[in-house]
Amino acid sequence: MQAPALCETELVAVLVCLERGEPCVFTLQQGALLPSGPLMPGQLSLQKSLREWVRQQTGIQPGHTEQLYTFADTHTDCGHRKVRISYMTCLPPTTEGPVVESSPLHPAQFSTNGSPANTLVSFYTYFPWEDRRNPAHAAVIAPLLRALKHWAGQDPVRLQRCITTFGLAGHTWHDELVLSRYELLWEAGLVEESSRQNEPTCGVGLSMHHDYRHVLATALSRIRAKIRYTPIVFDLLTSHFTLLHLQQAMEALAGRPMHKQNFRRLVLQQNLLEESEQMDFSGPGRPARLYAAGNHAQDDCYLAGAKSPLPELVW
Template identity: 80%
Template structure:
């Protein structure tokens, strides 16, 4: 009788913050892996084990965590199966401990000419095609779309899938399809992780070990979905913020610009914020009013409805 295959369990933490105008994730080993570890001996709680691994590896004591997804199709070097249970935590600016700034590992940034200085890496270093705030995004994405077109060939089903996923041929770009876009690029062999023995046909972001980039893509899709109907963006902001800070945070998470007047009207009409007497004088112009998240933000929050139109993408 054949012995049953052994299965290992790994808990993976996606620690998200807003830093330098981008959604960033805390990484280890020069951006190659995420904080993680097995279920601790004698520990019956997955989340308690996860928090302890995060504390040991980063110096951070995470607060509220939510489960992302369980990845059960990974394998270890010894032939055992590994189940990865991933969790996500949002870190406000004051939650990043001093230990993080001095950790002895640093990420490799997407811009290789930039010297890495800390373990925080932009999501868009791993998924550069997801950041559509910059007008030159279409030009940077063109080689990826060309490689996808070659992969799809005359297969109508593949062509349709590419069009829907990447917002081509009359389809709109859907921010929340970040995971679908990653999985499509994987299937097309355009990610380094999906073709380790050869170079992909085009540059598609910074790779990670194992399937950690798949975990990150899941987190990005979850974040973009949650900013549509929950106040999760406030978890990533300082307690006091301006309307511009809030808009920039939403743009960073969605990876697309938003219409300034429409966004402010949408926010104020919903009664999501409470005005304070304090002003922000850090900018070069007139001091801006500081706000805090109001009680209404917990019951009803719809901030993603003021999107500016995006330029069409072409094959």
């Protein structure tokens, strides 16, 4: 009689924050790992165990967490099947630790003489093709699209998946398809994690151990979907902010620019904000009014409807 396969459980935390205009995640081991750990002995709550691992590994006491997804990884060192249950929590801005950024389509460079144990890394260091705020991005992403086209070849199913997922040939670029784009690049052998399955690779973006970048893609997809109909962006801002700060936060999370006048009109018409008596004098021009999230911001809202057109991607 065959022995039953052993299964390990791991709890993984995606701690999201906005720093220097970038959507970032708290990582361990120079960006290679996420805070994680097994269900603690004697602990009946998955979330309580997760919070304790996060506290031990990062010093952060996470508040509200939501479950992202459950992943099954069959490629553990011991040959056991590992189930990863991922959670996400949004944190207000912090000044602890440097933000590691990278240029488009090239991984970040970490110091070899001892970087902080906990490092804030931009989501776009892992997924550089997702940041379309810069108009020059279309030209920068061209080599990746050519490699994707070469992989698709004459296969009509592959071609159609590439076109619709990456918004090519007149199709719309959908912000929230982060996970679909990552999985397509993984299948095409264009991310370093693909090489673990004996696939060719060109190593686009910073890789992570295990399937943690898969977890991050799920988190960014979730965030981009939620900013369309929930006030989650306010969880990532300071208590008071200007309209420009709010717009820049939305642009950073969506990875695309928004029309300034249309965005402000959209926000103010929904009565989502409370105007304060305070002013922001940090800018070069006239001081800007500071706002806070109002009571109506607890209800459903629509903030992602003022997007500016994106340059067309050509392959």
